[in-house]
Amino acid sequence: MSEYDFKPIIDAVVDGEGDDVVELVQGALDAGIPATDIIDQGLVPGMQIVSDKYDQKEYFVPDLAASADAMTEALDILKPLLDQSESEDKGTVVIGVVKECSQEIGKNIVAAMLSGAGYKVYDLGTNVSPDAFIAKVKEVHADILAMSNPMLQTTKYLKEAAEKLEAEGLRDKVKITIGGASTTAATKDQVLADAWSKDGNECIQVCGRLMEELRA
Ligand code: B12
Structure with a gap:
């Protein structure tokens, strides 16, 4: 943990003030704070407060959207700084948000962190059908399929993708x-996945383990 005061960044995310967030993030970078710390200790805690306010009916969808936009603007600055190890080849990951969902901030963070950690990442964006996931996995010979599921009602698509991968005879070659937000460690077994992670940092550890299993 650095000594840096992340509260102004957190507050600006909570207030949905994109210009302020961008300025403050730039200030943190100028002060030598690593991009991952800015995400983990500034942006994500800010969004957590936004989530809590939404749960408590203090914030509504337009407030979420303002904070989400502010966070996206900041991530656009930080993403290139996470992409630092292009020469490494840790493995190939296909990532996206499941069908019927357009909530992408968490996925964007995970994708950027995986890419920064040396994985070749194919980001299919949002609203990705099980068929589209599988088609891309086959096209790029992916090692890992990483699916983001922010909403409970779309959990079925995780399982559908796993079943389609199995039907293609690829289940032992590709880890899922x-x-x-709507997944837990228990979801993994329900949807026939190999692993679950709470955030990008954990996902990097988990993908390292999955790659070892594939190469064993
Ligand atoms: C911001 C937000 C929005 C924004 C999204 C903007 C965008 N461009 O992405 C907007 C306003 C568009 C939105 C819309 C809606 N939202 Co919304 N939204 C949120 C909110 C408050 C925060 C999400 C967020 O960005 N968090 C910050 C990021 C960093 O966290 P994260 O997404 O959890 O991601 C982290 C981890 O989960 C993990 N992770 C994420 N993906 C992946 C993938 C892999 C492979 C791995 C390993 C890890 C991983 O790592 C990430 C980094 O730390 C959540 C509340 C919450 N608790 O999450 C609700 C929430 C997800 N939304 C919800 C709902 C209901 C909706 C709407 C239906 C609201 C409506 N009535 O219109 C719509 C759905 C639209 C649609 N079909 O897509 C519900 C879902 C409820 C449920 N159980 O199904 C939530 C949980 C709020 C709630 N408590 O009710 N939303």
């Missing part, structure tokens, strides 16, 4: 990892 999942995450997102």
Whole structure:
């Protein structure tokens, strides 16, 4: 943990003030704070407060959208700084948000962190059908399929993708990892996935383990 005061960044995310967030993030970078610390200790805790306010009916969808936009603007600055190990080849990951969902901030963070950790990442964006996931996995010979599921009602698509992968005879060649606000460690077994992670840092550890299993 650095001594840096992340509260102004947290507050600006909570207030949905994109310009302020960008300025403060730039200030943190200028002060030598690593991009991952800015995400983990500034942006994500800010969004957590936003989530709590939404749960308590203090915030509504337009407030979420303002904070989400502020966070996205900040991530656009930070993403290139996470992409630092292009020469490494840790493995190939196909990532996306499941069908019927357009909530992508968490997935964007995980994708950027995986890429920064040396994985070749194919990001399919949001609203990705099980068929589209499998088609990309086959096209790029992916090692890992990483699916983000922010909403409970779309959990079925995680399982559908796993079943389709099995039907293609690829289940022993491709590992499936999942995450997102509406998943827990228990979801992994329900949807026939290999792993679940709570955040990007954990996902990097988990993908390292999955790659070892594939290469064993
Ligand atoms: C911001 C937000 C929005 C924004 C999204 C903007 C965007 N461009 O992405 C907007 C306003 C668009 C939105 C819309 C909706 N939202 Co919303 N939203 C949120 C909120 C408050 C925060 C999400 C977020 O960005 N968090 C910050 C990121 C960093 O966290 P994260 O997404 O959890 O990701 C982290 C981990 O989960 C993990 N992770 C994420 N993906 C992956 C993938 C892998 C492979 C791995 C390993 C890990 C991983 O790592 C990430 C980094 O730490 C959540 C509340 C919450 N508790 O999450 C609700 C929430 C997800 N939304 C919800 C709902 C209901 C909706 C709407 C239906 C609301 C409506 N009535 O219109 C719509 C759905 C639209 C649709 N079909 O997609 C519900 C879902 C409830 C449920 N159980 O199904 C939540 C949980 C709020 C709630 N408590 O009710 N939302």
